[in-house]
Amino acid sequence: MKRIFACMAALAMVAGGAAVAQNAVAQNYPSKSIRFLVGYAPGGGTDIMARTVAAKLTESLGQQVIVDNRPGANANVAAEIASKATPDGYTVMFISVSHAISRPLYKKLGYDLVRDFTPLINVASVPMFVVVPPSSSPKTVADLITLAKSKSINYASSGDGSPEHIAAELLKGMAKIPMTHVAYKGGAPGALALISGEVQAGFNTAPVAVPHIKSGRMRALAVTSAKRNPALPEVPTVAESGVPGYDMIVWYGAILPAGTPAVAVNRLNTDINKALKLPDVQQRLASLGADPLGGSAAEFGTYIKAEITKYTKVVVDSKLQQQ
Numbered sequence: 001m002k003r004i005f006a007c008m009a010a011l012a013m014v015a016g017g018a019a020v021a022q023n024a025v026a027q028n029y030p031s032k033s034i035r036f037l038v039g040y041a042p043g044g045g046t047d048i049m050a051r052t053v054a055a056k057l058t059e060s061l062g063q064q065v066i067v068d069n070r071p072g073a074n075a076n077v078a079a080e081i082a083s084k085a086t087p088d089g090y091t092v093m094f095i096s097v098s099h100a101i102s103r104p105l106y107k108k109l110g111y112d113l114v115r116d117f118t119p120l121i122n123v124a125s126v127p128m129f130v131v132v133p134p135s136s137s138p139k140t141v142a143d144l145i146t147l148a149k150s151k152s153i154n155y156a157s158s159g160d161g162s163p164e165h166i167a168a169e170l171l172k173g174m175a176k177i178p179m180t181h182v183a184y185k186g187g188a189p190g191a192l193a194l195i196s197g198e199v200q201a202g203f204n205t206a207p208v209a210v211p212h213i214k215s216g217r218m219r220a221l222a223v224t225s226a227k228r229n230p231a232l233p234e235v236p237t238v239a240e241s242g243v244p245g246y247d248m249i250v251w252y253g254a255i256l257p258a259g260t261p262a263v264a265v266n267r268l269n270t271d272i273n274k275a276l277k278l279p280d281v282q283q284r285l286a287s288l289g290a291d292p293l294g295g296s297a298a299e300f301g302t303y304i305k306a307e308i309t310k311y312t313k314v315v316v317d318s319k320l321q322q323q
Contacts, residue, residue: 029089029264033064036254037082037093039075043188044158045205046075049123049252050094052284056275057268071185074159076102076109083111087257089264092120096252098162100307104315105161106322113255113308118265119301120254121272126206126290127225127249128167130238131218133197141171141222141241144201148177155201156190159183160322163250164190164203166311167224169318174243194218205250206231206289224248231289251293251307253300269297 034057036050047069054065070078075098082093095113103113111117130141138144147153157164160183172179182199184190187208194202195217203224204212210231212218222238223229226247238246254272256265275281276292285292315321 029261029267030061030063032090033066034061034089035091036065036067037078037085037091038067038069039071039078039093039095040069040158041071041186041188042069043191043208044186045126045207045250046094046096046252047186047188048207048288049290052281053094053123053254053272053275056278056281057271060271060274061267074098074102074161076106076111079113080110082255082257083116085257087118087259087261089256089260089268091257092268093117093255093257094123094252095255096163097250097307097311098159100304101161101163101166101311101315103308104312105320114305116258117255118258118260119297119304120256120265121269121297122251122253122293122295122300122303123272123276124285124290124292125249125251126288127223127229128164128203128205129209129213129218129223129232129235130171130221131194131202131204131209131213132200132221133194134216134219135197136200136219138201138221139219140236141238141243144221145175145177145242147200148175148179152178152180153201154180154182154199155203156182156184156193156199157203158187158190159185161320163205163248166314166318166320167203167248169320170246170248170314171238171243173318174246191218210287210289229289231287251303253293253304265297 036054038047038050040046050067054067057065085091099113132138138147155168191204191208193199213220220235222241223235224238273294276294
């Protein structure tokens with residue numbers, strides 16, 4: 001009996017310690033700078049979303065929110081770092097649909113997207129654009145399909161298993177065309193490769209592609225979403241362009257290491273939701289072809305699980321699983 005009481009006392013002390021820690025966070029959070037980990041190079045879609053949110057949180061929280069770019073392995077390097085970070089609310093991982101894709105894509109990952117993280121918020125969604133250099137011959141997706149059937153075409157993405165990679169593989173499968181994948185360390189390097197002529201086609205997220213399309217450095221053949229995008233309403237969808245049923249978007253969100261105190265989760269979720277409603281943020285996102293989302297942490301957790309299920313089927317059907 002003495003041993004049982006001793007164990008119960010120890011458990012009570014642990015619970016009491018956790019409550020004290022929670023109260024300390026509630027009273028003081030945030031008391032220092034917060035790090036936003038981004039698994040891609042500066043200038044890509046995830047980076048742009050992270051920096052847009054970081055700027056507003058710096059104002060509302062009264063602490064610096066610093067974006068820390070750690071590109072590599074389709075953002076899985078950064079995710080592994082984040083999964084092992086202290087769960088105190090001072091490390092936030094910015095993710096995209098690519099992390100849901102990575103779950104079935106790689107047999108061995110150094111982290112588990114569901115087990116090792118606490119959902120925070122779904123930030124925004126964007127389509128991708130099928131783009132080519134402005135001097136190239138294709139003017140439509142139909143032209144690109146015809147060209148791909150007659151000669152070898154290389155296309156750029158932001159990495160193996162990235163949304164751009166999956167979008168291109170979907171087009172290849174649905175249009176029954178060959179194209180060679182060239183992976184870059186982020187959307188921005190892939191876009192520059194297209195502009196310089198290293199590759200003949202690209203699949204870029206709206207935040208990356210829209211400024212280059214508007215400046216004339218890229219030509220947009222189509223948008224990957226089911227509907228045309230308000231940022232470039234003259235650009236048809238892939239489905240309109242001869243590939244019926246084609247539809248793919250990219251979402252961006254934020255997560256925290258598992259075990260992060262609820263008070264930190266709630267404060268960050270509340271402030272990001274408020275930021276997404278600000279007119280200048282909405283204008284900024286609209287100019288990039290993005291739709292602000294927001295919502296609760298629980299809703300984002302449910303969404304992540306649904307996306308993993310969705311892309312598990314895509315990866316299996318396309319035989320893309322890697323070691």
